[in-house]
Amino acid sequence: MTVKPPPPAGDSQPLTTGQVVEILTRGAIEEEVGLLRGSSNYTFLVNLVLDDVRMSAVYKPRRGERPLWAFPEDTLCLRERAAWLTSQELGWELVPPTVLREGSRGIGSLQFFIHHDPEQHYFTLDAAYAPQLMRLSLFDVVANNADRKGGHCLIDESGHLWGIDHGITFHEQHKLRTVIWDFAGQPIPTPLLENLSALDTSLAAATSTFRREMATLLSRDEVRALSARIRHLLKTSVFPQPGPGQNYPWPPV
Numbered sequence: 001m002t003v004k005p006p007p008p009a010g011d012s013q014p015l016t017t018g019q020v021v022e023i024l025t026r027g028a029i030e031e032e033v034g035l036l037r038g039s040s041n042y043t044f045l046v047n048l049v050l051d052d053v054r055m056s057a058v059y060k061p062r063r064g065e066r067p068l069w070a071f072p073e074d075t076l077c078l079r080e081r082a083a084w085l086t087s088q089e090l091g092w093e094l095v096p097p098t099v100l101r102e103g104s105r106g107i108g109s110l111q112f113f114i115h116h117d118p119e120q121h122y123f124t125l126d127a128a129y130a131p132q133l134m135r136l137s138l139f140d141v142v143a144n145n146a147d148r149k150g151g152h153c154l155i156d157e158s159g160h161l162w163g164i165d166h167g168i169t170f171h172e173q174h175k176l177r178t179v180i181w182d183f184a185g186q187p188i189p190t191p192l193l194e195n196l197s198a199l200d201t202s203l204a205a206a207t208s209t210f211r212r213e214m215a216t217l218l219s220r221d222e223v224r225a226l227s228a229r230i231r232h233l234l235k236t237s238v239f240p241q242p243g244p245g246q247n248y249p250w251p252p253v
Contacts, residue, residue, distance in 0.1 A: 076167035
């Protein structure tokens with residue numbers, strides 16, 4: 001993956017994922033640009049700089065998380081990081097680079113800000129995005145995403161699809177709520193099954209860096225449930241169907 005720094009540095013060389021993670025981890029937080037509207041929890045747009053390279057990021061401090069009855073307190077920022085690790089382990093690059101670090105308001109998640117047209121989202125995408133939406137749909141099943149709204153699907157200037165807002169994911173109980181049911185009942189393409197199989201192997205390996213870090217971010221039961229969801233997809237080899245109950249988030253965008 002390569003990404004461009006935010007405007008006005010449009011003529012700058014693209015950054016690699018490793019460079020973005022380095023800036024997120026070590027960059028000085030120059031300023032808080034402001035509070036992002038429409039978020040359930042306190043979410044700030046911040047500017048970072050490292051070695052004269054500047055970029056924007058989304059900062060979600062733990063202390064700004066709204067308590068939820070279904071999820072343990074003070075864990076939403078951990079789940080943001082777990083979502084990025086899972087996306088990377090799959091090789092799908094669906095979640096913007098995300099780290100955990102101290103900010104002006106304490107520990108929280110810091111995620112690369114995707115510059116995008118807010119008028120583009122899931123409900124405006126055409127059939128050309130089907131392959132990317134297939135991956136995002138499966139990712140949400142794996143992560144047990146309880147809140148995949150249409151507005152959480154962003155398109156960058158290169159046409160790459162990104163998913164954001166993964167604070168309520170990885171619950172051990174079934175919580176999947178998503179607007180992406182386009183592929184329900186269809187066979188999962190073989191390359192995606194191979195990616196899922198590799199993820200299953202990595203999560204099961206005692207020496208796996210992925211498994212070790214996921215164990216620091218999620219409870220033991222949540223890691224077990226993650227493994228069970230992956231293996232169920234591998235066994236059925238089809239995109240799941242909506243079941244009884246609430247399968248769609250509200251509002252949908």
